[in-house]
Amino acid sequence: MPRSHGSEIDKLIQLLAKLPGLGPRSARRSALQLLKKKDSVMIPLAEALRMVADRVQICGVCGNVDTLNPCHVCEDARRDQTVICVVEEVADLWALDRSETFKGLYHVLGGTLSALDGVGPDDLNIAGLVERAGGEQVSEIILALNATVDGQTTSHYLAERLEDAGVKVTALAHGVPVGGELDYLDDGTLAAALRARGEVG
Numbered sequence: 001m002p003r004s005h006g007s008e009i010d011k012l013i014q015l016l017a018k019l020p021g022l023g024p025r026s027a028r029r030s031a032l033q034l035l036k037k038k039d040s041v042m043i044p045l046a047e048a049l050r051m052v053a054d055r056v057q058i059c060g061v062c063g064n065v066d067t068l069n070p071c072h073v074c075e076d077a078r079r080d081q082t083v084i085c086v087v088e089e090v091a092d093l094w095a096l097d098r099s100e101t102f103k104g105l106y107h108v109l110g111g112t113l114s115a116l117d118g119v120g121p122d123d124l125n126i127a128g129l130v131e132r133a134g135g136e137q138v139s140e141i142i143l144a145l146n147a148t149v150d151g152q153t154t155s156h157y158l159a160e161r162l163e164d165a166g167v168k169v170t171a172l173a174h175g176v177p178v179g180g181e182l183d184y185l186d187d188g189t190l191a192a193a194l195r196a197r198g199e200v201g
Contacts, residue, residue: 009031009035012031012034013027013028013031014027016030016031052067055067057069059071059073059074061074061128061132062074062093062105062106062107062108063090063107063108063109063110063125063128064090064093064106064108065090073093073097073105073106074105078103079103079104079105080103080104080105081104081105081137081138082104082137082138082139082140083102083104083105083138083139083140083141083142084104084105084106084107084129084132084133084138084140084141084142085102085104085105085106085107085142085144086106086107086109086129086141086142086143086144086145086158087106087107087108087109087144087145087182088108088109088110088111088112088145088146088151088154088182089108089109089110089111089183090108091182091183092108092144092146092181092182092183093106093108094183095182095183095185095190096144096182096190096194098187099187099190099191099194100187101187101190101191101194101195102142102194104142107125107128107129107132108125109124109125109126109129109145109154110123110124110125111123111124112124112145112146112148112150112151112153112154113150113153113154113157114150121157124154126158126161129141129158129161129162130161130162130165133162133165133167134165134166138165138167139167139168140167140168140169140170141158141162141165141167141168141169141170142170142171142172142194142197143155143158143159143169143170143171143172143200144171144172144182144193144194145171146180146181146182147172147179147180148179148181155171155200156200159200168199169199169200170197170198170199170200171197171198171199171200172193172194172196172197
């Protein structure tokens, strides 16, 4: 079968196909758009990817992804230092912050407890959360985990681990559907869920 393009373009298509939501057909269309807009999109995109790859870091305080360590969120003195919102992944942090409802700090666990997948407490950023919760300024921990079985299991485990920290532990309430993931919810739903949070345990 004759080749319609070179191996370099094949590699680009294969890499694009690895992105969430892009299958082989969508990857081919995306690659064509990049090639058509080489100067205005493709070259700036390549430069941006290179810069991010060189500079990106994991925040040593909260687990966010940023070019600073501590990250911009942790370094923002305007934020409420007394409240920490716990999320599963960085995408959840970005989703909540995008809603502009929550003005406190965050803590990224890096996943949820899952016996099926072999994920235990030591595999998540739980020790860091317990340490932060014991800080003098912290008065509330909001558990903003996804409304899945693993998310709820993790929430109950965290509530038990935080019992001795002397802080109020709350969880998102109305607005987050069972089985829902924060990154896919609209800003209004996230805002309502934050406002209607309730105490855990």
